[in-house]
Amino acid sequence: MDMEKEKEKGKKWKKFCLLVSGGVLICLIATYFMVGLYFRTHFFLNITINGRSVSGMTPEQARENITSEAQTYTLKIYTREGAEEYIHGEDFGLRLQYDETLEDIVSQQQIWEWGSSLFNHTEYELSMLTEYDETKLKQLIARLACIDPKNMQEPKDAYLAYDSQEGLRIVPEDPGSKVLIKEFKKQVINAVEHAITELSLEELHLYKEPSVKQDDATLVAQYDLWKPHLETKIVYHFDDAIETVDASVFYDWMTQEPDGSISFDQEQIKEYVRSMARKYNTAYAPKTLETSYGQTVTISTGPYGWLVNQPEEVDALTAALLNCESQDREPIYHQRAASHTKPDYGDTYVEINLSAQHLFFYKEGELLVESDFVSGNESRGWATPAGAFPLTYKERNATLKGEGYATPVSYWMPFNGNIGLHDSSWRSSFGKNIYKRNGSHGCINLPPDAAKIIYENIEKGMPILCYYLKGTEYIVSEPETPPETVTSPESETPPEVVVSPEEVILPEVPPEPIDTENQISPDNNNVLPDVTVPDNEVIPENEVAPENGLPETIDPTAVL
Numbered sequence: 291m292d293m294e295k296e297k298e299k300g301k302k303w304k305k306f307c308l309l310v311s312g313g314v315l316i317c318l319i320a321t322y323f324m325v326g327l328y329f330r331t332h333f334f335l336n337i338t339i340n341g342r343s344v345s346g347m348t349p350e351q352a353r354e355n356i357t358s359e360a361q362t363y364t365l366k367i368y369t370r371e372g373a374e375e376y377i378h379g380e381d382f383g384l385r386l387q388y389d390e391t392l393e394d395i396v397s398q399q400q401i402w403e404w405g406s407s408l409f410n411h412t413e414y415e416l417s418m419l420t421e422y423d424e425t426k427l428k429q430l431i432a433r434l435a436c437i438d439p440k441n442m443q444e445p446k447d448a449y450l451a452y453d454s455q456e457g458l459r460i461v462p463e464d465p466g467s468k469v470l471i472k473e474f475k476k477q478v479i480n481a482v483e484h485a486i487t488e489l490s491l492e493e494l495h496l497y498k499e500p501s502v503k504q505d506d507a508t509l510v511a512q513y514d515l516w517k518p519h520l521e522t523k524i525v526y527h528f529d530d531a532i533e534t535v536d537a538s539v540f541y542d543w544m545t546q547e548p549d550g551s552i553s554f555d556q557e558q559i560k561e562y563v564r565s566m567a568r569k570y571n572t573a574y575a576p577k578t579l580e581t582s583y584g585q586t587v588t589i590s591t592g593p594y595g596w597l598v599n600q601p602e603e604v605d606a607l608t609a610a611l612l613n614c615e616s617q618d619r620e621p622i623y624h625q626r627a628a629s630h631t632k633p634d635y636g637d638t639y640v641e642i643n644l645s646a647q648h649l650f651f652y653k654e655g656e657l658l659v660e661s662d663f664v665s666g667n668e669s670r671g672w673a674t675p676a677g678a679f680p681l682t683y684k685e686r687n688a689t690l691k692g693e694g695y696a697t698p699v700s701y702w703m704p705f706n707g708n709i710g711l712h713d714s715s716w717r718s719s720f721g722k723n724i725y726k727r728n729g730s731h732g733c734i735n736l737p738p739d740a741a742k743i744i745y746e747n748i749e750k751g752m753p754i755l756c757y758y759l760k761g762t763e764y765i766v767s768e769p770e771t772p773p774e775t776v777t778s779p780e781s782e783t784p785p786e787v788v789v790s791p792e793e794v795i796l797p798e799v800p801p802e803p804i805d806t807e808n809q810i811s812p813d814n815n816n817v818l819p820d821v822t823v824p825d826n827e828v829i830p831e832n833e834v835a836p837e838n839g840l841p842e843t844i845d846p847t848a849v850l
Contacts, residue, residue, distance in 0.1 A: 322402075322405065327401060329396075329399055329401055329404045330396075330399075330401055331396060332346055332347060332348050332396065333345060333346060333348075333396060333399075334399055334403075334404050334407035334412070335404070335407040335408055336407050336410060336411045336412060337395075337407070337411075337412045337413075337414070338411070338412075338413050339352065339392075339395075339413075339414045339415075340414070340415055340484060340485060340486075341413075341486075342355070342485075344392075348396070349392035349393045349395075349396055352392055353387065353392060362379070362380075363378070363380075363384055363386070363482075363485060363487070364376055364377070364378050364379065364487065365377040365378075365379075365478065365481050365482060365487060365488075365489060366487060366488050366489070367434065367436065367478075367489050367490075367491070368488070368489070368491065368492070369436045369467070369491055369492075370465065370467055370491060370492050370497060371467065373435070373436070375434050375435060375436060377427075377430050377431070377478065377482075379422075379482075381426065381430060382422050382423045382424075382427040382430060383421070383422050383423045383426065384420065384421070384422045384482065385420070385421040386419070386420055386421075386485055387419040387420075387421075395414065420482065420483045422482065427478075427479070427482065428475075431474075431475055436467075436469055436491065437469045437471050441467065442466070442467050443464075443466040443467045443468065444466050444468050444498070445463065445464060445465050445466035445468060445497075445498055445499060445500040446464035446466065446500060447463055447500045447501050447502035447503075448460055448461060448462050448463040448500065448502050448506060448509055449461050449502070449509070450509070450512060450516060452520060452541045454537075454538045457520065457521075457537070458516055458517050458520045458537070460504050460509060460510070460513055461504075462503075462504040463500035463502065463503045463504060464500070465497060465499070465500065466497070466498065466500075467497065468497060468498040469491065469496055469497060469498075470496050470497065473496055474491070474496045477489060477494055477496060512546065515546070515550070515552060516544070516546075516552065518614045519537075519544065519552055519612075519614055520537040520541065520544075521537070521614070521616075522536070522537075522610070522611060522614045522615065522616050523535070523536045523616045524536075524610055524611075524615075524616065524617055524618075525618045525619070526566065526619060526620065527618060527619070528570050528620075528630040529630035529631055530630070530631065531570075531630060533566055533569075535562070535607070535611075539562070540554065540558075540559075542555075542558070543555045543558045543559060543611075552612065553612075554608055554611050554612065556604070556608070559604050559607055559608055560600070562607075563598065563600050563603050563604050563607065563621070564600060566598065566621065567597075567598040567600055567621075570596055570598065570621075570630065571595065571596055571597055572595030572596045572627060572634040573593050573594065573595035573596060573597040573625060574591070574592065574593060574595065575595060576588050576589065576590045577589045577592075577594075577595075577633060577634070577635065577678050577755070578632075578633065579633070579635075579641070579755055579757065581641065581643065581757070581759060582643075582650045582657075583643070583646075583759060583762055585759060585761075587757045587759055589676060589677060589678045589755055589756070589757050591675075591676065591677040591678075592676075592677030592678035592679050592706075592756075593625070593677075593678075593679060593680065594627065594634075594635065594677075594678035594679050594680045594753045594754070594755075595625070595627045595634050595635075595678070596623060596625065596626060596627045596630065596634060597623060597624040597625040598621045598623055598624070599621070599623055599624045602622040603622045606619075606621075606622060625680065626751065627753070628752075628753065635678065635753035635755060636753075637652060637654055638652060638653045638655075638752060638753075639651075639652055639752065639753040639754070639755055640652075640711070640744065640752070640754045640755065641755050642663075642665075642674075642734060642755065642757070643758075643759055643762055644665055644673075644674055644676060644756055644757065644758050645757075645758045645759045645760065645761075645762045645763045646721075646759065646762040646763065646764070647663055647664065647665060647720070647721045647722065647723075647724070647725060647764065648661070648662055648663070648721060648762075649661055649663055649734070649736075651743070651744050651747070653747055658743065658744075658747060659740050659743050659744055661720070661736060661737060661740035662720035662721025662722075662737075663720050663721065663734045663735055663736050663740075664714065664717060664720050664721070664724045664725050664728075664729055664730060664734075664735040665729055665730060665732070665733075665734055665735070666709075666729050666730050666731060666732040666733070667725065667726075667727065667728065667729035667730060667731065668725060668726045668729060669726055669727045669729075672729065672730070672731050672732050673725075673729075673732075674709065674725075674730075674732050674733075674734065674756065675706065675709075675732075675756070676756045676757050676758055677706065678753060678754070678755050678756075679705040679706045679753070679754045679756070680705065680750075680751045680752065680753060681703060681704075681748055681749070681750055681751060681752045681753075681754060682704045682705055682710075682750070683704065683750050684701070684702065684703045684745060684749075684750065685702045686700070686701065686702075686745075687699075687700060688702035688712075690702075690712070697716075699712040699713055699714070699715075700713050700715075700738065700741070700742070701713050701738075701741040701744070701745035703741075703744065703745060703748060705754040706732075706754075706756075709732040709733055710734070711733070711734045711736060711741065711744060711754075712733060712734070712735070712736065712741060713735075713736055713737070713738040713740075713741035713742070714730075714735035714736060714737075714738075715738050717735060717737075720736070720737055721764070722764040723764050723766065
């Protein structure tokens with residue numbers, strides 16, 4: 291009995307719950323439907339038109355809201371520099387209106403779909419009916435500081451730059467502040483007509499852009515091309531002194547050709563090598579010698595010394611720069627000397643005192659030979675010239691020939707054109723005043739023993755230092771005796787004859803060396819087809835000498 295009562299009670303409770311649930315559902319449906327009826331004349335929730343919320347508004351309310359906003363409308367303009375400028379709607383009589391599109395949006399809403407608007411946002415972009423004073427708006431735009439020419443800076447392209455501190459680098463572009471005025475005005479009018487309240491010149495790309503930016507492919511390729519060249523370093527060594535050619539020196543010499551290759555201004559390279567030669571060339575420059583007599587003389591002439599081969603060095607430097615070859619080097623020389631430190635003739639040289647008719651041969655600072663000699667005949671105008679000269683070459687068993695004769699010598703050592711040191715076995719005495727009337731044609735006549743020692747210890751290029759020193763002349767204390775008589779195979783006093791580089795016999799000049807093995811008799815007119823006369827190697831033809839008053843073009847035969 292109790293069980294049946296309990297079952298009956300449960301049935302009644304279920305019926306009650308069903309009735310309540312049904313009632314609630316009906317109420318909810320009715321409520322949803324009633325709310326939907328509201329949206330027959332109002333916008334759904336979460337709806338914006340041109341960025342403005344119109345949720346729950348009627349089209350008329352939305353229109354009134356926009357109209358009221360127009361009265362307080364302000365366009366805020368942001369510049370690249372962070373400045374802000376404003377244009378106020380009331381200053382140019384702005385009035386905004388939407389057309390019937392607002393009603394169309396509402397009429398197209400399905401009322402049973404309003405619930406979805408709780409979770410979904412809908413945005414409409416509609417054209418507006420705008421009214422304003424166009425002239426006043428243009429005046430307001432023209433007054434903006436951002437388009438005042440005084441405030442605008444042209445953009446600058448990115449470019450390559452070099453300095454010794456930072457090396458080669460790409461300097462970034464400067465965006466400047468040049469506004470594209472025509473486009474800017476269009477954007478302002480568009481913002482006004484659509485009631486847009488903010489405008490960023492940067493975001494709308496209203497600035498003139500640089501043509502070349504730092505990531506420009508051509509600029510980056512140029513950087514990659516130039517960098518290894520600018521890392522090249524060439525160090526010239528002049529004993530203790532150095533000259534460094536790095537990018538701080540040659541950056542301005544560089545040019546990129548239309549085909550993309552790097553070239554170097556040849557005139558600037560020539561000028562650099564020329565200035566280096568002026569600094570370090572010592573050929574033809576005055577030289578100070580502390581003589582063996584304790585007095586100091588200045589030898590102001592003569593080709594001995596360093597002489598840079600400028601054309602070849604220009605080519606070598608250009609090639610190193612083009613090939614990015616860093617290196618330590620010496621310049622290419624026409625002629626070398628003993629030392630870049632003073633004196634350039636070092637401590638191995640022949641010192642010839644033409645006044646005293648006495649010479650000294652020092653080798654590595656030690657006196658090896660000291661001897662009298664006989665130099666050029668002063669009375670006949672063949673006085674041996676002073677100067678600093680390199681030994682041109684040396685030859686064993688040469689023959690000194692002149693017109694109608696040929697005289698052999700055992701040791702031939704020319705140094706000034708064809709003037710040279712040689713043994714003179716036909717003389718019985720040397721020194722004193724012999725040279726004044728019975729001298730040579732310019733050569734230094736030596737006793738055979740002295741000539742032999744010098745020959746065995748001297749090499750091509752070694753310095754011969756000739757000078758006159760007042761106070762060291764031979765003083766005649768008694769009446770001068772007649773000139774001594776000497777004998778030679780060809781004449782009483784064998785004249786010395788020198789052949790020019792073209793092997794033309796010049797009368798009354800110092801003798802030329804010839805090969806004794808190829809000597810021929812006077813019957814063949816002294817023509818020696820098998821003899822090679824060494825070229826004068828002192829100064830290559832057309833080389834420019836240092837700026838010391840000498841002519842720029844030097845003929846090798848001019849020193850004869």
